Amino acid sequence: MQKASQDTSLLTDQSWQTDVATDLATWQVAYNQAKGQTAPPGLGIINGKWIEALGHYNLAAEDVANGIDDINNGNAAGITLLNQATTLLDEGNTSVQQCTQLVDQFNAAHGEG
Numbered sequence: 669m670q671k672a673s674q675d676t677s678l679l680t681d682q683s684w685q686t687d688v689a690t691d692l693a694t695w696q697v698a699y700n701q702a703k704g705q706t707a708p709p710g711l712g713i714i715n716g717k718w719i720e721a722l723g724h725y726n727l728a729a730e731d732v733a734n735g736i737d738d739i740n741n742g743n744a745a746g747i748t749l750l751n752q753a754t755t756l757l758d759e760g761n762t763s764v765q766q767c768t769q770l771v772d773q774f775n776a777a778h779g780e781g
Contacts, residue, residue, distance in 0.1 A: 679739050679746075688736070692729035699726035714774060717767040724760030728753040 671678055678684040699722035707715030731753035738746030
């Protein structure tokens with residue numbers, strides 16, 4: 669996605685779209701798999717934060733795919749969807765950082781790390 673923000677012609681490049689579609693599918697699969705898992709005892713908050721992050725990425729994936737489709741069909745609304753996706757990716761990254769902090773706290777409390 670970062671490449672496309674620097675070179676918007678990629679948004680209509682079929683090879684780039686294929687690569688991005690693979691990444692988006694990975695985010696969606698990871699989210700759906702994580703939702704189906706039960707956290708080990710004591711790790712519920714960490715698991716919840718992880719699923720929250722993946723949920724943001726999952727929603728971003730939908731916005732990216734729809735945004736690219738809109739742009740390819742001449743619909744300027746695609747830019748709005750890509751901007752929404754950027755916000756969701758930022759929120760996902762924030763959740764990952766929070767998750768990392770929770771893992772560090774857990775490890776410190778349990779003599780790990």
